[in-house]
Amino acid sequence: MPDGRRPITRRDLIGDVAATAAALAVIGPGRLAAAADRPVRRATVTLVRDAALAETRVDVAVLRKTLAETLQGVTGKKSMTEAWLSLVTPTDVIGLVPTDHLNPTHPELIAAVRESLVEAGIPAERVVLAQGGPDKPTACTALIALPALKAHWLTGIGTVLKNYIMFTGQPSAYHRGDNVKLGEIWNAPHVKGKTRLVLVDALRPLCDKGPQPDPRYMWGYGGLIAGTDPVAVETIALAIITAKRTALRGEPWPLSPPPLCVQAADEVYGLGTSRRAEITLDARGWTKDLLVG
Numbered sequence: 001m002p003d004g005r006r007p008i009t010r011r012d013l014i015g016d017v018a019a020t021a022a023a024l025a026v027i028g029p030g031r032l033a034a035a036a037d038r039p040v041r042r043a044t045v046t047l048v049r050d051a052a053l054a055e056t057r058v059d060v061a062v063l064r065k066t067l068a069e070t071l072q073g074v075t076g077k078k079s080m081t082e083a084w085l086s087l088v089t090p091t092d093v094i095g096l097v098p099t100d101h102l103n104p105t106h107p108e109l110i111a112a113v114r115e116s117l118v119e120a121g122i123p124a125e126r127v128v129l130a131q132g133g134p135d136k137p138t139a140c141t142a143l144i145a146l147p148a149l150k151a152h153w154l155t156g157i158g159t160v161l162k163n164y165i166m167f168t169g170q171p172s173a174y175h176r177g178d179n180v181k182l183g184e185i186w187n188a189p190h191v192k193g194k195t196r197l198v199l200v201d202a203l204r205p206l207c208d209k210g211p212q213p214d215p216r217y218m219w220g221y222g223g224l225i226a227g228t229d230p231v232a233v234e235t236i237a238l239a240i241i242t243a244k245r246t247a248l249r250g251e252p253w254p255l256s257p258p259p260l261c262v263q264a265a266d267e268v269y270g271l272g273t274s275r276r277a278e279i280t281l282d283a284r285g286w287t288k289d290l291l292v293g
Contacts (some may be wrong), residue, residue, distance in 0.1 A: 041266075041273040042280070043232035046073035047225050049286040053203050054220030058108040066285070067112050070224045073282050074197065084120040087196040088142045094122060095130025095140035095194075097163055103150040103206040103213055109224075110146060113199070134169050138190040145230065148201040149221070149237050153209035155179035156259030157241060160198055160234035167191055180260035183269030186230065198233045200225040207244040209255070219244070222286060231265045231272030232279045236292055238262055239276070243291035 048070045052062045071083035088094050096113060098105035110129075118124050130136040130143060137143060145163050152158025154175040155165075161182040165171045167190070174182050185191060202225050208217035221240070227233045238259060245253040266274035273279060283290060 038267070041229075041275075041278050043227060043229035043273050043278060044074075044280045044282055045225060045227040045229075045232050045236045046070055046282045046284070047202075047223055047236065047290075047292075048073065048284045049202075049221065049223035049290075051222055051286045051288070054222035054286075056204070056220075058106055058203065060108055060112070063108055064112050064116070066224055067109070067116065069284060070199070070226045071197075073284060074226050074228065080116050081120040084117055084122070088117070088122065088144075090121050090123060090126070092122070092126065092142040093140045094127050094142045094144060094196075095137060096127065096144050096146055097130050097136075098146040098201075099148050099150075099158075099163055100131060102152065102158065102210050103148045103204075103218070105146050105148045105201045106203055109199075109201050109203070113144065113146065132166055134167055134190055137164075137167050137194060140194060142196045143191070143194045145195055145198045146201065147198075148203075149205035149225070149240065151207055151209040151217075151241050151245075151255055153211050154257070155182065155261065156209075156255040156257050157234065157238050157262070158209075159200060159237045160230050161186070161261045161265055164191060176257045177260070179257060180264045180268075182261040183231075183265035183271050186265070186271050187269055195230065196228070198227055198230045200233060200237055202237075202240070205241065205244070207241050207248070217248070221291075229272035231262065231274050234262050234265070235274050235276060235279060236281060239292040247291075 048066050050062050050066050052059050068080040071080050075083040075086045077083040098110050114127050117127050130140050147159045147163040150158045155162050164185045165174055202221050202223040204218050205221050206213055206218050262274050265271045
């Protein structure tokens, strides 16, 4: 057995069976057939990497430069200020939604986003931290999702779609096979239409799931992944996690529970595209071990 590999337990098998059953219950053959005929969706995901950001200590100056290039890539604007002002306005109450557990969003990234918003003319008091219960997004007119790239022991992947799980007040209702329903959170009345940007912290991802972070499965990727289509961003995030797991094992190493939420977010909840052929990847900067084509 390869070093560090955990044997598959009876509990894992039961959980995966339950997950598959949940997917069939929520998605169902009829809905999948209908999804096959849905209109083509197009999305662009921007991925910017710098080798300097693969180090444990975050170089704030390089991070700021990478953030600016990422925002310019997403919006097509010539500066970070112009980019922000194409996404939000000075009258918005902007909620930053980082993740605070397992593989937390780097505080340096949260600070860089906040500072650059203020520099763009957003009043400082209108930029708030919005991770938490349903009252958090309710108080905001705009949201910026700031998850870190990671696998998760309760939902398979714990990056974009799971980032809003606390907005429900009932996070356990979306665990294991029920991760298939994560997309419904993004369509809730107090959340729907508020997300202006998904910005994933991929500086040091975690490719195995916890419940405690294992340093063996963290690595210096040194990147930011961003877009306005949450499903497309999650699709690229999942591709990176999957490729890294395969590279570590030398063979496929599926996530458990299966991340059913990604396909369902597209084909059931209509949040964006999970089809790789519909996603243009705008990859910039450091290209070593990109893990996604």
